[in-house]
Amino acid sequence: MKTRLPLLLLLLLLAACDGGRTPGGAAVWDPCGRGDAYRVLAGSAREERCHVLTRWFGLDSAAVAAPPPEILSDTRDAVLVSTPSHLQVELGQGSDRMLRAAVRRLPEGEAGARPAAAGPELVAEVFWRRGAAVLSLARVSLPEPGAPRDNPWRELAAALPDGPGALDLVTRWADPAGSARSGPQVAWGAPRVTRAAARQRPPDVLLLSVDALRADALAAAPRLHALLRRGALWPRAVSPSNWTLPSYASLFTAMDADRHGAGRGPLPEHAAGAALPRDYRGIRPGLPTLAAAFRAAGYATAMVHQNPFLEPWxxxxxxxxxxxxxADDGATGVRVASEWWNSEPHRPRFLVLHLMGPHLPYAPPPGAALPPDPLQALDWRAFLAADHAPEQRRAFFRLDEPQQAAVRARYHAEVAAVDAAVAPWLEELLSSATPPVLAFHSDHGEELWDEGSFEHGHSFTDAVVRIPIGLVWPGHVAPRVHEHLAGAVDLGPSLLRLARVPAPAGWEGDLFAPRAAVRSLQPLYRAEHGGRVFALAPERAQWLPFDPRAGADGPPAVLDEALQRALAELGYAEAAPR
Incomplete structure (x- = not known):
């Protein structure tokens, strides 16, 4: 129920001071995305990214008695405020407006939090002020968290009255007796005021990426394959790399894998069987990204992923x-993605949904009639975390033909599970009155003994770097299977062009125009080749030499213990001590 409070009583709860910001008067307010202004009437405030982890993050779910939550980490732009605090923004004439935000109490000792009194409950509340009348629109209680990582975002939404007024975001103690006492910081996650969407607006855009999906694996996903054939499909495009991090960096920066800085740094002196420090690197600061281009055009932007290589570091x-x-299953990823999609009806949406799907370990849903998993007899996690040469990999994963067939069956069962999880949602979206642009992508393929070895990151053969790419937009993209040479590095520029969103300078790639050459580079492991050039002219195609001293040169990754454990779960790094 909305509660009317005298303005004087509200201000008595806060120590008034001027934060030096000018009020924003825009009908749509977005301080984190566009830098729209607000006034700080009490306390302090600053914009910052806020990262939330749960205690399940980075753990093998089989090692935890309770099931993991759907969301293992949740990063948002935020306005960090002190307790007590009072932010205000003046809004002009308008109707059909909505405030959306999420709030979170920062535990003492967490990055961004300041030591403060703990214990009593806090309140984050939104008020609407017009003249002397103050109306409470929404309120969220923030109890002291039991543990720093058991402290999720709490969603907050409120419809705003029509006409001009002031929007107040207040953080205070629940007990008025402690109103003047300094308390912990609170994050207001991506607070924004939006209006109902105009009849004509830019198209929504959904980019679906399935990890480790080979070019020929769409045969095991018939519903997804049928959807992609309703648009433009490149069934054998070339991935920028043979593993996740540099491939996604190329997707998001439209750069080849040796230009954006992300990947694995130079390898140390080879010591067979020794633990291999991977020296992971992120993309260089200042590079324009696909999401930033959509956001600058007024899009709501989000990504739901399931791979620790895609964490914010x-x-x-x-x-x-x-x-x-x-959490690492298709149904959960789709559910989290669809909830975000449905929560943003007022703005055009750009969503990236990454599904782990057929990535090792192959664990299809129970009930599938499958042979036993031969890989269970191998300590493959320890092997992949150690330094090894290509011939050692072939020897370690040497299985007889029936065993190989059993592993292939499990891989394709994982692909079928992704199909069952995501295809119904995509069919619903594409059959709506205003269907989104659907882009489809895989970061790399998977070798299943095609050339005598297994998995990915070690080779640039077709099984590992040939992938399916698709663009579907009913009524706008003609159905056609394109067989010409194409690179996944051009998906971002093509998507911006299709949505008529301005692209960063130099983003000129076009999937619809045949490429003269495409490069795939930056192996994760020691390899026989350091990359491969695919070319229309046979004389230009070549295998590039492997140089262990060559590697990514972006900023070093800072891996906390939880992330180390997540990487160890996939077999890519040693687990950090508990």
């Missing part, structure tokens, strides 16, 4: 208002 979160790692 990589820099790949730039431009996303919200950046979420979900």
């Amino acid at each position: 990589s820099g790949l979160d730039r431009g996303f208002e919200r950046y979420v790692r979900s």
Whole structure:
């Protein structure tokens, strides 16, 4: 119920001071995205990224008695305020407006939090002021968290009255007796005021990426394959790299894998069987990104992913208002993504949904009639975390043909599970009155003994770097299967062009125009080749030499213990001590 409070009583709860900001008068207010202004009437405030982890993050779910939550990490732009505090923005004439935000109490000792009194409950409340009348629109209670990582965002939404007025964002103690006492910081996650969407607005854009999906694996996803054939499909495009981090960096920066800085640094002196420090690197500061281009054009931007290589330390979160790692199953990823999609009806939406799907370990849903998993007899996590040469990999994963067939069956069952999880939602979106632009992508393929070895990151053969790419937009993109040479590095520029969003300078790639040459570079492991050039002219195609001293040169990744454990779960790094 909306409660009327005298303005004097509200201000008595706060120690008034002028924060030096000028009020914003725009009908749409977005301080984190556009830098729209607000006044600080009490306390302090600053804009900052706020990262939330749960205690399940980076753990093998089988090692935890309770099931993990759907969201393992949740990064958002935020306005960090003190307790007590009072922010205000003046809004002019308008109707059909909505305030959306999320709030979170920062525990003592967390990055960005200041030591403060703990214990009593805090309140984050939104008021609407017009003249002497003050109306409470929404309120969220913020109890003291039991543990720093059991402290999720709490969503807050409120419809605003028509006409001009002032919007007040207040953080205070629940007990008025402690109103003047300094308390912990509170993050207001991506607070924004939006209006109902105009009848004509830019198209929504959904980019779906399935990890480790080979070019020929769409045969195991018939519903998804049928959807992609309703638009432009490049069934054998070339991935920028043979593993996740540099491939996604190329997707988001429209740069080849040796230009954006993300990947693995130079390898140390080879010591077979020794633990391999990977020296992961993120993208270089200042590079324009795909999400930033959409956000600058007024889009709501979010990514839901399931791979620890895509965590914010990589820099790949730039431009996303919200950046979420979900639990590693297709149904959960789709559910989290669709909830965000439905929460943003007032703005055009750009959403990236990454599904881990057929990535090792292959764990299809229970009930599938599959043979036993031969990989269970191998300590493959320890092997992949150690330094090894290509011939050692072939020897370690040497299985007989029936065993190889059993592993292939499990891989394709994972692909089928992704199809069952995501295809119904895509069919619903594409059959709506205003269907989105659907882009489809895979970061790399997967070798299943095609050339005598297994998995990815070690080779640039077709099984590892040939991937499917698609663009579907009913009524705008003609159905056609394109067989010409194309690179996934051009998907971002093509998507911006299709949505008529201004592209950063130099983003000239076009999937619809045949490429003379495409490069795939930056292996994760020691390899027989350092990359491969695909070319229309046979004389230009070549295998590039492997140089262990060559590697990514972006900023070094800072891996906390939780992220180390997440990487160890995938077999890519040693687990940090608990």
